Amino acid sequence: MKKLLAMLLVLCLALSLVPMAFAADEEITLWTYPIGKWGDEAAVKELTDAFTADTGIKVKVEYLAYADGDDKVNTAIAAKNTPDLIMEGPERLVANWGANGYLVDLADMLDDQDRAEILSGALTPCINADGVMYEYPLCMTAHCMAINKTAFEEAGALQYVDLENHTWSTENFKKAVAAVYDYFGETVGAVYCAGQGGDQGTRALINNLYGGKFTNDEHTQVTWDDPNNIKAMAELLELEGIEYDASLAGGDEIAKFYQGALKMAFCWNSVQQANPNAAGTGEGLTVTGDEIAYMHFPTESGEPAELCGGIWGFGIFNNGDDAKIAAAKTFIKWMCDSEHTKDAVLTSSFFAARTAAEGTDLSALFDSELMNEYSAKMLPYLGDYYNVIKGWAAIRTEWWNMLQEIGHGADIAETVAAHQAVANAAAAA
């Protein structure tokens, strides 16, 4: 009896090892930030299952949040436990983890055809000054602002807006704010500064009002003390109806705009326009059914603004395992440069970073008037991707703290100078 039991145990042990033998197939890990539905487990599983069926490479996915994703990655770097693949933008992949030597150069994945197909505005930020490519871009968008069209109409402010081209001048912006404020008597728009979330909106607003710059052309120093920026900050502070709000971050501002409390939002893009506040209550509509119009940021001339972009793609952590790196490159090729790229881009809900991939046309992916119009009216105005400046995290912190202090009445020139000095110290470190 004992012998029989022992044999059974040995048999169980042997059987338990069988799946391990099959599991010898390559498995890679992917950590992804919530970039459209790349943060949705069901949507990503469809893609990774198809990839596994095609290549035999298994993919284990971990979903990061923007609130603490960086903490997890940084802790993983310290513990030498990084994933094989990570999905995010150049500010993290190129300027941070790439610059610190943790990522693999992907330049060998680019041939002349790829260089021709990938939009230069998307490719350039993925490659550092030395020609090392730390991110293979998949998708992109241009961030914009939005107005509550219904409220503007009620307040007689639509006359200041060119809805055909989605543009307006700084002067008309001020008149529109005044008209809406006079009509409703409440805050029209918020220069939100509770944190760094969605700060591309406040950056683009301040830079575009009078043509100021966020950094120099070389991306080595911030240039917040540009007189055009100072003038913009001062005018926004004076403008009745605009409030520097230290209790709101970008996400909160979107929610307030969606609820109708604010009549304009500076944190907006195509995905928000298609599904405001991710609430599923209708394209281009607030919760109360007011119409939303997406807009360029106002410029002095009334020409289209220089928009901040979002460029997302994949980077590979160098974990010293050539087989894993090769498998990760296969994954990137499959997602970013194959007939499957269309699905990968659609999952992101943003626009393709290239015009075609291995013969598949990606220029008009969406069967949506909104997305096609947005693509034509906004994407061409993607501005300088200065986010790749060194010390980006510290620089963003200085930006929103600076806005808070200005909003609380501190001297603008002195405050800007003080925060710029700290930001530039971070950029130079």
Next chain:
Amino acid sequence: MNKKQGLSRALQRREDVAGYLFMAPSLIFFIGFVIIPMFICVGMSLTDATLHNAAPTRFVGLKNFITMWTDKTFLGALKNTFLIVVVSVPVTCLFSLWVASATYKMHNVPLSLFRVIFYLPVVTGSVAVTVVWKWIFDNYSGILNTVLKTSGIIQKNINWLGTPGLTIWCIILILLTTSVGQPIVLYISALGNVDQSLVEAAEVDGANNLQVFWRIKWPQIMPTTLYIIVITTINSFQCFALIQLLTQGGSDTNTVMYYIYYTAFKMTEQAGHFGYANAMGVILAIFIGILSAIQFKLGSEK
């Protein structure tokens, strides 16, 4: 005789081994997750360590400890932390004592009801409590602004969570709601255990309520008070979740605990950030240690 001694020694050894074995699981955790990290923290505070190990870590002596006294953000955070401690510790103790005094003689049902009401924020979890308070304090549609505006007390909305000098008091208020639950329960229990014969004897001798409280009850609940003061002080020094969830250190609400986290995990591009964060942790621990020691000393003298 020798055989007996040998046997008792063996028994003693067995008991010792059994005792240590019972202690082992918590001891391993305590050493692994408290003692060793504590030494690592002190060691790191003397280096320019970063979370990224791209550059080799160097010993920098007391540089981090000197730097922090010229770091305006740290000094601001320290000022706020002390403000929170100085306000919330006495208010928590006095409020808890007042509620406990008013309720401990009640019948079981209302007493339990009060215990539940005051203990609810403690068991609800800081995130949920904070979200509710965020709604209450909302600048645009918060219930507080709505009530104040409707009743004509204010004309324009007040930005409770976005105004320096005001927001820190809102945070202290929220902290109080989450801090008083446990002290109230402890005081109710302590007051219930006060020797009634002494109270009655004092009353017979003509002592008034204040004298009974101050001469009879207060000395007997002193150990509970000491425990509450020490725990509340430590919790107040470690105020983090509220700041993280409500202001991220903005509107002049930064605390040392939040700044440590921010420096350690968000400022990863900054040279020596991890060593600096550890140094701040050491200073915070020293402050907590000194205050706790003073409290114990004063408590034992009393």
